[in-house]
Amino acid sequence: MSELKPGDGELHTPDHDVPENAAHAYWRENLTLMGILLAIWFTVSFGAGILFRDWLDQFAIGGAPLGFWFAQQGAIYVFVVLIFVYSALMGRLERKYNMSDDND
Amino acid sequence: MDSTLIWTAIFVISTFGLYIGIAIWARAGSTDEFYVAGHDVHPVFNGMATAADWMSAASFLSMAGLIAFAGYDGSVFLMGWTGGYVLLALLLAPYLRKFGKFTVPDFVGDRYYSQAARIVAVICALFVSFTYIAGQMRGVGIAFSNFLHVPIEIGVIVGAIIVLFYAVLGGMRGITYTQVAQYCVLIFAFMVPAIFLSLQITGTPIPQLGFIGNAQDGTPLLQGLDTTLVDLGFQPYTDGSKSMLDVFAITLALMVGTAGLPHVIIRFFTVPKASDARRSAGWALIFIAILYTTAPAVAVFARSNFIDTVNESTYAADLAPEERPDDATPDWFYNWEETGLLGFTDLNGDGRIQYRADPAQNEVTTLDRDIFVLANPEIGNLPAWVIGLVVAGGLAAALSTAAGLLMVISSAVSHDLCKKVLLPNMSETQELMVARTAAVVAVLIAILAGIYPPGFVAAVVAFAFGLAAASFFPAIFLGIFWKRMNKQGAVAGMSIGLLTTGAYIIHFKIGFSPIVTGVVALVLALAGLVLFIGTREGGKGSLPVLIGSGVLGLVGLLGVTGLLPGLAPGAASDWFLGISPEGFGTVGMLLAFAVSIGVSLATPAPPQAVQDMVEEIRIPSVRAHPVHDGGGAD
Secondary structure, rough: OOOOOOOHHHHHHOOOOOOOHHHHHHHHHHHHHHHHHHHHHHHHHHHHHHHHHHHHHEEEEEEEEHHHHHHHHHHHHHHHHHHHHHHHHHHHHHHOOOOOOOOO | OOHHHHHHHHHHHHHHHHHHHHHHHOOOOOOHHHHHHHHHHOOHHHEEEEEEEEOOOHHHHHHHHHHHHHHHHHHHHHHHHHHHHHHHHHHHHHHHHHHHHHHHHHHHHHHHOOOOHHEEEEEEEEHHHHHHHHHHHHHHHHHHHHHHOHHHHHHHHHHHHHHHHHHHHHHHHHHHHHHHHHHHHHHHHHHHHHHHHHHHHHHHHHHHHHHHOOOOOEEEEHHHHHHHHHHHHOOOOOOOOOOOHHHHHHHHHHHHHHHHHHHHHHHHHHOHHHHHHHHHHHHHHHHHHHHHHHHHHHHHHHHHHHHHHHHHOOOOOOOOOHOOOOEOOHHHHHHHHHHOOOOOOOOOOEEEOOOOOOOOOEEEEEEOOHHHHOHHHHOOOOOOHHHHHHHHHHOOOOHHHHHHOOOOOOHHHHHHHHHHHHHHHHHHHHHHHHHHHHHHHHHHHHHHHHHHHOOOOOHHHHHHHHHHHHHHHHHHHHHHHHHOHHHHHHHHHHHHHHHHHHHHHHHHOOHHHHHHHHHHHHHHHHHHHHHHHHEEOOEEEOHHHHHHHHHHHHHHOOOOOOOOOOOOOOOOHHHHOOHHHHHHHHHHHHHHEEEHHHHHHHOOOOOOHHHHHHHHHOOOOOOOOOOOOOOOOO
16 A cells, blocks of 8 residues: 555646537446436335335345345445445546556 | 542543544644545555444434334434445545535535636525534443533533644644544444344344344344334334335435535545545445444444343332342443433332323333443443443544534635635645634534534534435536536526425424524625625625625514514424425425426536546546646645
8 A cells, every 4th residue: 555645646637629520428427327226225225124025034144134134234235335336437448448546 | 439430531541542542643744634635545544434423422412312213213323324325436536525625615616617606606605504513422421421420511620621632733644543542432332332232132243234133032133123112002113103204305315415525525525536525425325334333233232232122121210229129120220310311200009110102101211322331231241341441432433423413614714714715815834824723613602512512403414414415415416417507597497495394394403483583694694794805806795695684684683583473383293294394305305307408408508628527527436537636736
């Protein structure tokens, strides 16, 4: 883990003009990705934990009814995974469009 | 002197010493360091600091107990207070970090090219933070008085001085690194008793597995608890009593509110890059999830264990511990009875404790929800030092949140109000001095609010999250994702969201008594006055605003002197669509979105320069041309 000094952040940030069409393509792909991940976010919490909980409760995970488990445990695990997936896929997207601020 | 007290004193004093040491090491010298820790906090450290910032005394002490009594209904807090980080990581944090300023009102003011929008944002930030910080200070005082036997007032003052010390000296830098230490203390303190409790009740050391596992007799724990609760006349644990719409609304309001809370957002200004902001939100949620997935397990263990060991047990407080019969009430019960958090009245005179849903038969007449975390070490037969650890953990949770809020208050006053609105010619040194003075004044107010808690502190969850959801979130979200959004839309949306949500919560939680109406009117009058001064151009201000605040001021004076008619608090049966005040933030947010979009479309598009700025923010990891990045370059 390298030590960061003030001002390092600015050095990592590429400083160049992005062609307008590249910027638009990047933004569209970003929005699509967000849409998919937010749909999962909605499904595991509001869907599995609230709206369809009664139906899901006929199944069980260990000793817990499934809908109840999603509301108190499962949704949280999925949230964590979603953020890291988004972070990784955005990193890939930014390298694809030569916009990455990561130099590792 | 008993060993618990000694251990508690040792833990509290040594952790406080640690925080002070860190503060001296991390002093801030510039506004950049003071407001955003110089933008050089490692994402994992920022994740820990965010987790400590976020998890308050309520998360640490009260949440598990709250869930233990609410069962399924408690899920709103679990999903609501974690799901917001997904919104934050995807929709807000990277873009706000790219914007690269110090505060949330900074973004609102610049994006909406409007002092009025900035002032409305400052008012929201101050109100939300003050409500929240008063609750934290109260928590610190209670922890001190229960465990170290000092008066609440002294506890509040000692806690406040510690926070003040590292906030004033180190600003965001000092706060960040003390929060990292506080996270370590609080998570260790929460997990140790939880692991032992899980081992004792389910035989597995991992509480999350114990939650879905079997009790020692081989039946699934949750199923057993459901059956027992129904036998005693309670609701089954896995069923809720709130309507589905209300559960939906509360969860959404808490999620969106989390993403819109200024003290959470500013943490993401401290990392070096936009990609770090995303990653850091992920780390923050991992650190939060450790506690948030353990709390529901602790809730089930504690409720099951309470019924198993206390219900139908023989009350033997008068006998010495070694003389008590095998079916006697456990020792910890008597200890906690002394604190007043537990109470037993032998209604039927049979010498046994009957725990029932029906108040006419229930003999556990007092059962404070905080007991389930506080008494865990004793329930698990853990040594005395674990109790000291839990107290230090509760204090760490309260102090870290208080410090984050203090930062928002201090920067809102010094940077957003003084530097950007009232005294634009201030130098950096002067600004830093105002920031430190503002922190001192804010702490003094917080001490008062902690010693004499005002009524609205009880409604802190509804207020803080409802108002953040209804004001900040729509303004920031539309500011990034809709270029056409203009200042008229932002000001109208934030004001309507704030006023309707605020009025609904006050009506159903507190009631518009003359004094409440008066204070609200005075606050609005003051806000109007600041708005008048801040939006003056060439010595001429907006006359309607001045007249409006004059009228509000008069109404306020009438109210506080008791000359206005009062209105009783609303009844739950009158809730709009059955949505509780805690969930009304969702309605307020939808209203704010609708008003913002409607008003924006009816008024001219924002200037080209602002639209270009939005385009630039949307490529968060690239600087298209050298822009202002912190450091007073604006």
